[in-house]
Amino acid sequence: MSQEPIRIMLVDELAARFNVLEETLTAQGYKVVAKVTTADNIQAEVERCQPDVIIADLDNPGRDTLESMQVITRKTPRPIVMFTNNGDPATIELAVKSGVTAYIVDGMNPDRIRPILDVAMMRFREYQELRNELELTRLQLSDRKLIDKAKGLLMKRGTMNEEQAYHRLRKMAMDRNLKLSDLARSIIAAAELLE
Amino acid sequence: MSTNKQTLTLGFLPLLDASPLLLAQELGLFAAEGLKVNLSREASWANIRDKLYVGSLQGAQLLAPMAISVSLGLNKVKAPLVTGMVLSRNGNAITVSNSLIEQLRVLNPEALASPHISVLTLRKLINERTQQGTAALTLATVYPYSCHNYLLRYWLAAGGIHPDHDINMVVIPPEQMVAQLASGRIDGFCVGEPWNQVAVAQGHGKILLNTWDIWHNAPEKVLAVHGDWAAANEDTHLALITATLRACRWLEEPANRDEALAILTQPQYLGFTPETLASGFKTGRHQFFRDSANYPWPAHGTWLLSQMMRWGHVPSTNADHSFINSIFLSSLFEQACRNVGIPCATEQLYQIGKHAASWELGEVTVGADRFIDGIRFNPDDTGAYLQQFAVSNLDS
Numbered sequence: 001m002s003q004e005p006i007r008i009m010l011v012d013e014l015a016a017r018f019n020v021l022e023e024t025l026t027a028q029g030y031k032v033v034a035k036v037t038t039a040d041n042i043q044a045e046v047e048r049c050q051p052d053v054i055i056a057d058l059d060n061p062g063r064d065t066l067e068s069m070q071v072i073t074r075k076t077p078r079p080i081v082m083f084t085n086n087g088d089p090a091t092i093e094l095a096v097k098s099g100v101t102a103y104i105v106d107g108m109n110p111d112r113i114r115p116i117l118d119v120a121m122m123r124f125r126e127y128q129e130l131r132n133e134l135e136l137t138r139l140q141l142s143d144r145k146l147i148d149k150a151k152g153l154l155m156k157r158g159t160m161n162e163e164q165a166y167h168r169l170r171k172m173a174m175d176r177n178l179k180l181s182d183l184a185r186s187i188i189a190a191a192e193l194l195e
Numbered sequence: 196m197s198t199n200k201q202t203l204t205l206g207f208l209p210l211l212d213a214s215p216l217l218l219a220q221e222l223g224l225f226a227a228e229g230l231k232v233n234l235s236r237e238a239s240w241a242n243i244r245d246k247l248y249v250g251s252l253q254g255a256q257l258l259a260p261m262a263i264s265v266s267l268g269l270n271k272v273k274a275p276l277v278t279g280m281v282l283s284r285n286g287n288a289i290t291v292s293n294s295l296i297e298q299l300r301v302l303n304p305e306a307l308a309s310p311h312i313s314v315l316t317l318r319k320l321i322n323e324r325t326q327q328g329t330a331a332l333t334l335a336t337v338y339p340y341s342c343h344n345y346l347l348r349y350w351l352a353a354g355g356i357h358p359d360h361d362i363n364m365v366v367i368p369p370e371q372m373v374a375q376l377a378s379g380r381i382d383g384f385c386v387g388e389p390w391n392q393v394a395v396a397q398g399h400g401k402i403l404l405n406t407w408d409i410w411h412n413a414p415e416k417v418l419a420v421h422g423d424w425a426a427a428n429e430d431t432h433l434a435l436i437t438a439t440l441r442a443c444r445w446l447e448e449p450a451n452r453d454e455a456l457a458i459l460t461q462p463q464y465l466g467f468t469p470e471t472l473a474s475g476f477k478t479g480r481h482q483f484f485r486d487s488a489n490y491p492w493p494a495h496g497t498w499l500l501s502q503m504m505r506w507g508h509v510p511s512t513n514a515d516h517s518f519i520n521s522i523f524l525s526s527l528f529e530q531a532c533r534n535v536g537i538p539c540a541t542e543q544l545y546q547i548g549k550h551a552a553s554w555e556l557g558e559v560t561v562g563a564d565r566f567i568d569g570i571r572f573n574p575d576d577t578g579a580y581l582q583q584f585a586v587s588n589l590d591s
Contacts, residue, residue, distance in 0.1 A: 038371050041380050061368030063239040067270060068339045068366035127271065172360065175331045190359065190507050190588045 005031040006117070009051035011062050012083070013037050017106070021055070021083065024110045030117075038062040043069055047177075051078055053121055055104065058084040079124030081117060143181035150184035153191055201431065202231045206243045206255035209236060209465045210369065210387045211475050212283035212416045213256045214455065215483060217465070219442035221458045228434035236463065239368065240338050241270075247421050248274045253428075254435060256282060257419035260499045262522050264340035266422075269508065275422030279436045279527035280489045282416040282443070284482040284562065287343050287406040288391040289350070291383030292376055295332070296401050310404040310567060314354030321361050333363040335372060335384040342413045345502040346406040347385040352586035353409075353568045359506070359588060376400050387415070389467055389475025396471075407480045411551075412488070412562040414495045415481075422521075436531040440489055444535070447484035452476075486553050486562035487540055491523040494544040497574040505581055507588035516577065547572040 008030050010018045015035055022032045034049040036042060042065045046054070056063055063080070070077040081102040102120035104113055147169065154165040173183040203225075207213035216234065219225050225232040235252065237243050244265055246252040262276045299306035299316045302323070306316040321332065336343040348358045358364055367375055372384045377399040384390075385406065394400045406413060418439055425432045445451050456469040465472065482488040496519040504511035525543070532539035540559045548571035550563045566572075572580055581589055 038368060039374060041375070043365055044380075058242065059238040061238045061370060063241045064338050064368055065366045067241050070270075171325060171328070174328075176363070187360075 005029055006121075007031050007033045007050065007052045009034045009036065009046065009049055009054045009078075010083075011036055011038075011042065011054060011056035011060055011066070013057070013060065017057075018083075021104070021106075024113065028110060028114055038065075042066065046078065053079045053081060053117060055081045055083050058082045058103070077124075077128065079120045081120045143184075146181050146184040146188065150187040153187055201428075202233060203253040203431070203435065204233045204235050204251065206235050206237045206246060206252040208238075208240070208243070208256065208369075210256075210286075210416075211389060211459075211465065211472065211479060211481065212286050212387060213465070214446055214459055215282050215439050215442045216256055216418070217459060218446055218455060219438045222442060222445065224438040224441045224445075225435075228438040230431065230434055230438060234464075244270075244272055244274075247276065247419065248272045250421065250424070253424055254418060254420040256416050258338055258341045259414045259417045259496075260340040260342065260345065260503065261338070262417055262419050263496060263500055263503065263519070264508070266518070266522055267509065269340065275521075276419045277422045277425050277522055277524055278417035278419045278491050279425075279432065279524045279531065280418050280440060281414045281491055282418055282439070282483070282489070284412040284415055284488050285405070285407045286415050286479040286481045287346070287385055287387050288478060289347060289383060289385045289403045289406070290376070290391045290394045290400045291403050292379070292381075292400050293398075294379070295382045307401075307403065310350065310408040311354075313403050314350055314356065317351075318354045318356050321356060325361075331361065331363045332382045333365055333380070334358075335365050335367040335375065335381045335386075337369050337372075337386055338366060340503070340508065342406065342415055342499075343385040343387070345499065345506075346409045346413060348506060349502070350404070350409045350567060352584060355586060357586050373397060373399060388479035388481075389471045392471060392474045392478060402478065405478065405480055409567045411565050412482055412486070414491070414499075417491065425524075433527060433530055433534070436527060437534040440484075440531050440535050440537075443484040443489055444537070447482075482562060486560050487556075488562060489528065490540055490561075491525060491528055492544045493520045493523045493525060494547055494572075494574045496523040497577065498547060498572050501572065501577045501581060504577070505584060505587045505589060511578070511581065511589060516574070545574065547574075 008025060010022065010032060012018045018035055025032055033051055034045055036045045038061055042062050046069065054066060056066060066080050081104055083104045084106065102116050104116055150169060151162060151165040154160055154168055155162060160168060169180060169183060173180045176183065205216055207216055220232055220234055240258060240261060243252065243255045243257060244261065247255055262278050264270060265272060265274050265276050298320055299313065302319055303316045306313055334347065336347055351358050351362065356362065365381065369386050369390050372386050372390050373394045375381045376384060376394055391402050395402060418436065420432060446455055456472050459465045459472055460467060460469045497516050500509065500516055500519060503509040529539045538558050541557050547564050548566050551565050552563050553560050570583060581587065
């Protein structure tokens with residue numbers, strides 16, 4: 001166990017139901033950094049709170065938002081663990097066994113929660129590593145090179161000269177609250193996926 | 196006729212295009228095929244996907260592009276999904292906030308005159324906002340692998356707007372769209388009916404265009420099942436399609452519409468008022484049956500795949516798209532047509548985008564299929580097709 005507590009975000013419409021889970025998690029040494037509903041801006045909340053793992057109610061439609069952040073936008077991806085209080089044990093057992101999704105069931109013995117979160121985070125890391133192989137190799141490039149490459153891509157796209165392309169990148173990075181090198185990386189990632 | 200009496204659980208989301216499944220149940224059409232069906236109202240597309248994967252759902256209403264994305268394993272779960280019929284075509288619209296409408300009108304009083312003018316005005320607005328240092332506009336769809344996303348992107352790109360560079364694209368569940376628009380967190384969305392109607396009725400926005408305007412008769416939802424289940428339960432699968440096809444035919448009869456609304460308005464199904472449902476059907480331009488709406492044309496699947504390539508969701512290096520034929524099962528649908536006793540196309544579609552109105556293909560009528568920019572799609576030459584688009588994530 002590292003010194004920093006693992007930061008958890010809870011997503012549910014019924015805050016009361018999650019209070020019990022929060023108590024359990026806190027007692028286990030986790031830190032619940034946010035409790036949000038689908039009426040909140042889930043994406044912005046994830047970016048603001050920077051949780052290590054997200055626990056969402058299985059019946060919460062916000063699940064599609066959370067997954068899209070992992071898959072398409074790659075904005076601060078996080079492992080997601082589903083929380084359910086109404087069972088359907090067959091589904092849950094199969095899902096856990098096949099590695100689809102990690103589940104926490106309401107009223108579950110607190111001792112069982114930690115291994116589930118550990119496994120979910122480990123699986124997520126493995127998955128991300130697989131996904132981001134390209135990205136990892138790119139990390140070895142210096143930021144400068146990345147920005148130059150992204151600039152080149154923008155210039156190739158249209159009518160911009162080098163200076164305009166650079167300003168455009170800076171503008172996009174500012175609008176999206178990203179480091180210039182991170183923005184460059186995502187522009188290159190989009191292009192390289194197709195090479 | 197099936198004699199297999201196993202109980203099937205079918206998943207749906209409370210949207211108008213779940214109607215064929217709900218009606219097949221209520222009208223006893225599943226029972227007439229010897230099927231015992233439970234309907235399971237689900238909370239998210241991700242839940243439906245996982246439950247199809249683990250087998251706790253035998254079938255479901257599904258976004259047509261998800262049949263491809265799940266089969267390819269684009270999002271963790273990889274399961275060979277198949278579909279023997281399209282449940283509905285069209286049904287989505289793009290609604291934007293009153294504030295965005297005003298900004299467009301300031302730039303061009305005629306901004307709303309047509310989908311072409313609105314997107315060109317939108318591009319102008321985005322350029323101005325960029326120069327002024329205003330934050331990017333945020334537009335929402337319901338799922339990454341959806342017609343909502345691909346058609347919204349098609350429209351934006353046709354106007355020279357790059358959805359990944361010029362817009363902040365987000366995913367929001369349908370039932371949250373209106374509230375997020377009202378709060379100003381998003382500037383617009385593409386969602387299925389009746390949510391556009393709800394936004395307009397509450398005074399939070401205006402419908403800019405129907406996705407019909409972007410591509411006539413896009414395959415919106417399909418009846419999807421797991422490929423392994425389909426292989427082991429051929430008769431049951433065919434009976435399921437046959438019953439659902441009968442429900443589609445019944446639903447499209449104007450004389451049945453009031454009875455349909457009375458069923459669909461029940462809280463365990465869609466739960467809106469009959470008036471909201473009725474206006475949603477009207478603006479949605481849904482096609483549930485006529486013009487061969489239910490035919491799962493592999494060519495339409497290939498077009499969806501082309502857009503997944505265009506935006507970098509699928510690498511475009513693999514030109515072999517023959518796997519689409521094993522997802523969109525034409526021959527099964529043809530058998531279901533024989534069961535129902537309706538004519539079925541005997542030829543495949545090749546080029547898409549030529550028809551501004553319904554047209555004859557052999558002994559059946561097929562729906563219009565034009566794109567907003569008039570570009571035609573040849574499934575056998577996806578590479579050359581994609582090269583025609585100035586805006587994409589392909590240029591590297």
